[in-house]
Amino acid sequence: MNRAPDDAHRHARALLDPVHYDYFAGGAGREVALDENERAFRRLALLPRVLRGAASRDTAVTLLGDRSRMPVLVAPTAFHRLAHPEGELATARAAAAAGTVLIASMAATTAIGEITAAARSVRPEAAVWFQLYLQPEPEVTGALVRRAEEAGCTALVVTVDSPVRGRHGRDERHGFHDLPPGLAAENMRDLPGTAPGGAAVRPIAMSSALSWEHVRRLRATTPLPVLLKGVLHPEDARRAVAEGVDGLVVSNHGGRQLDAAPATVEALPRIVEAVAGRLPVLLDGGVRTGCDVAVALALGATAVAVGRPVVWGLAADGERGVRDVLEWFRSDFDQALALCGGARPADLTADLVVRRGGVGSGAW
Numbered sequence: 001m002n003r004a005p006d007d008a009h010r011h012a013r014a015l016l017d018p019v020h021y022d023y024f025a026g027g028a029g030r031e032v033a034l035d036e037n038e039r040a041f042r043r044l045a046l047l048p049r050v051l052r053g054a055a056s057r058d059t060a061v062t063l064l065g066d067r068s069r070m071p072v073l074v075a076p077t078a079f080h081r082l083a084h085p086e087g088e089l090a091t092a093r094a095a096a097a098a099g100t101v102l103i104a105s106m107a108a109t110t111a112i113g114e115i116t117a118a119a120r121s122v123r124p125e126a127a128v129w130f131q132l133y134l135q136p137e138p139e140v141t142g143a144l145v146r147r148a149e150e151a152g153c154t155a156l157v158v159t160v161d162s163p164v165r166g167r168h169g170r171d172e173r174h175g176f177h178d179l180p181p182g183l184a185a186e187n188m189r190d191l192p193g194t195a196p197g198g199a200a201v202r203p204i205a206m207s208s209a210l211s212w213e214h215v216r217r218l219r220a221t222t223p224l225p226v227l228l229k230g231v232l233h234p235e236d237a238r239r240a241v242a243e244g245v246d247g248l249v250v251s252n253h254g255g256r257q258l259d260a261a262p263a264t265v266e267a268l269p270r271i272v273e274a275v276a277g278r279l280p281v282l283l284d285g286g287v288r289t290g291c292d293v294a295v296a297l298a299l300g301a302t303a304v305a306v307g308r309p310v311v312w313g314l315a316a317d318g319e320r321g322v323r324d325v326l327e328w329f330r331s332d333f334d335q336a337l338a339l340c341g342g343a344r345p346a347d348l349t350a351d352l353v354v355r356r357g358g359v360g361s362g363a364w
């Protein structure tokens with residue numbers, strides 16, 4: 001059975017420790033950005049085209065050389081072993097089976113090498129990208145990048161929306177600040193500056209001192225393509241193009257950083273305009289249906305990524321739960337594409353998107 005993300009969410013909520021549920025579900029501040037991500041999609045409608053003779057469809061996209069069966073990637077989310085004992089291994093196997101790209105979090109509770117091995121055990125050509133928080137010490141960032149390269153990751157996704165960590169009221173109320181004993185951010189083990197032997201795990205640092213210079217340095221030290229995740233201002237998108245960055249993810253971190261940030265689908269058109277086709281633009285935040293995927297693509301995204309829906313699938317039913325959620329996204333997107341009269345993602349164009357209440361006289 002293909003489980004819709006909403007069903008998986010209900011199951012996950014019933015199964016998870018409420019403190020962990022709130023960690024996954026929650027956002028920053030008053031959770032305005034979190035709520036708006038989903039609401040903004042509901043304010044948009046698609047104008048379907050008819051009689052276009054699209055007898056067969058193909059939902060696949062190619063991103064920086066990696067092929068994905070669908071334009072829906074797995075966004076990086078931390079601490080999967082809080083959701084299910086198999087944690088990121090289950091997520092990796094499911095993403096590989098579904099034929100999509102997994103963006104593995106640097107804050108995973110499984111080391112990146114084990115994650116890529118799990119993905120490749122299912123599908124040898126499975127693509128895994130590594131999400132990176134640039135660390136203040138270049139040698140620590142360098143060691144993390146080497147780990148990702150050695151693990152066979154094919155891109156780095158640098159999260160740039162976290163000069164400080166967002167304030168998560170739910171976690172503060174629960175006093176949830178640390179992983180329980182036995183779980184750790186495994187990529188942070190045995191890094192420069194900690195005693196060798198595997199016992200010491202460095203905390204992940206957020207730094208407001210990061211600048212374009214750090215991105216430049218990173219690009220000079222790795223052959224991997226570099227995407228920036230968390231870009232919302234068109235000027236930053238233009239700068240990213242000028243700096244030779246390979247891709248952007250329009251994201252407000254699922255409403256977990258700046259609570260006054262716009263809904264990502266509302267920020268998308270200006271970023272797409274600024275980039276003018278020179279880079280792939282991805283979007284995450286509030287994508288819950290195939291119609292949401294179609295809207296984002298029509299507005300110029302090359303693909304989207306989903307965060308919480310994957311966590312809910314994992315908590316609900318491990319590897320199978322994640323696979324069900326991802327397969328559901330593929331079939332729901334295929335359905336939306338067909339109903340729009342499209343045969344492939346590129347057929348979704350900006351003229352298909354209108355504001356609800358904004359067509360013609362606005363009578364409907």
Ligand SMILES: Cc1cc2nc3c(=O)[nH]c(=O)nc-3n(C[C@H](O)[C@H](O)[C@H](O)COP(=O)(O)O)c2cc1C
Nearest residue numbers: 024075076077078105159253254285286306307308
């Ligand atoms: C529980 C949780 C953990 C996250 N951990 C990370 C992380 O480690 N690195 C990162 O760049 N983004 C992280 N994110 C943000 C996601 O990558 C993504 O931007 C967001 O979840 C997309 O919104 P959605 O959950 O509405 O799909 C996290 C999000 C959640 C919900």
Ligand SMILES: CC(C)CC(=O)C(=O)O
Nearest residue numbers: 077078107165204253256
């Ligand atoms: C460990 C955290 C930095 C992971 C994260 O980005 C988040 O919880 O939103």
